[in-house]
Amino acid sequence: MTGTNPRVAPDRIREHAPKLADLTDDVLFADVWERPELSPRDRSLITVAALMALGRDVQLKGHMGRALQNGVTRDELAEIATHLAFYAGWPAGMTAVNVLAELPD
Template sequence: MNRERYDRGLKIRKDVLGADYVDAAIQNADDFNRDLQGLVTEYAWGEIWSRPGLARRDRSLLNLAMLTALNRPHELKLHIRGALANGVTKDEIKEVFLQTAIYCGAPAAIDSFRAAKDVFKEMGV
């Protein structure tokens, strides 16, 4: 593990997803999934999310579309929260999901709208 990249990733991950969530994910890791937590923190967050080519806001918009296409509702809810933290508005999230309805299918977009409504309600957005 590259400690500098891991630490950079940990900071970004906490900034986007929230320190409580990230700390719990790492603390609750066990022998089976601890390596995955390290991999995600170091490479997804420390290598990719730290690149200068896209703003965090843009990366969040992309993640919402990709997670819709992949039908990953748990991760989608997490990244909806992250998108809001990165300055994405509720209306912009709606537009992403309308775009995915055309390119990924209505059922995928319907599930994403449903997930977003749950997050907005939980967060009072």
């Protein structure tokens, strides 16, 4: 890792693609996520919606957890899944609810 930013990228990514891990830590989370133009809560809503729509379930799980930490409620995450089922496809909404159900309370 470079700088003093916290490590966000999983060790598995760091082991196989260290530069991608560094970019995740130093650019995505230490720069993009910290920009003041959007709140962390808003960024979480946008990110979760995009990951749901794209069917990126592995990343969705982590970002749903981050969204909860950023003040998004479980009910709001369920509502995003319900809403996006009509725009991104029924399987995307159903899968997102299954990911949400696996998150610890």
